[in-house]
Amino acid sequence: QVQLVESGGGLVQAGGSLRLSCSASGRRFSIYAMGWFRQAPGKEREFVATISSSGGSTYYADSVKGRFTISRDNVKNTLYLQMNSLKPEDTAVYYCAAEGGAITATPSRYDYWGQGTQVTVSS
Numbered sequence: 248q249v250q251l252v253e254s255g256g257g258l259v260q261a262g263g264s265l266r267l268s269c270s271a272s273g274r275r276f277s278i279y280a281m282g283w284f285r286q287a288p289g290k291e292r293e294f295v296a297t298i299s300s301s302g303g304s305t306y307y308a309d310s311v312k313g314r315f316t317i318s319r320d321n322v323k324n325t326l327y328l329q330m331n332s333l334k335p336e337d338t339a340v341y342y343c344a345a346e347g348g349a350i351t352a353t354p355s356r357y358d359y360w361g362q363g364t365q366v367t368v369s370s
Contacts, residue, residue, distance in 0.1 A: 249271055249273040251270070251271055251359055251360065251361035253269050253343050254267070256340075256366045257365075258368075261333060261368055261369065261370050264330060264331045264332075265333065266329050266330070267328040267330065269281070269327070269343030271325065271345065276345075279345040280297060280300050280350045281300075281319060281326045281343060281346070282294065282295070282345075282350070282352075283295040283297070283315075283326075283328045283342070283344075284343075284354060285337075285341045286340050286342070287338060292354055293308070294353075295307070295328070297317065299349070305317055305350075308352070314333075315328060315330050315331070316329040326343050330366070335369065335370045337366060337368050338367050338368050340365050340366075341365075342363045344358075344359060345359040
């Protein structure tokens, strides 16, 4: 069992930056691939970024590539998402998730989810 808690969301103007954090407890964090997903009102949950258990491999959605950076600290048991050049269309609830295998963009492959943190980007 892994418990995940996101933080760092908030209200920011377009062009601004935010850094989300996801703190993990329970089973050994370092064995899990991790992902960030987001869900806007009336829309399905969508993939944002994923990182391998070691941090050596990452993969991004085209919509955030070049603007967002996923990283992890396996000593601090924490996952991060640095979001730069934010756009109003980035407004959503952001979720972190843990998966016991390889990196994947498929939400159903993830075993554990946090409760989400709201990100609102004003124009």
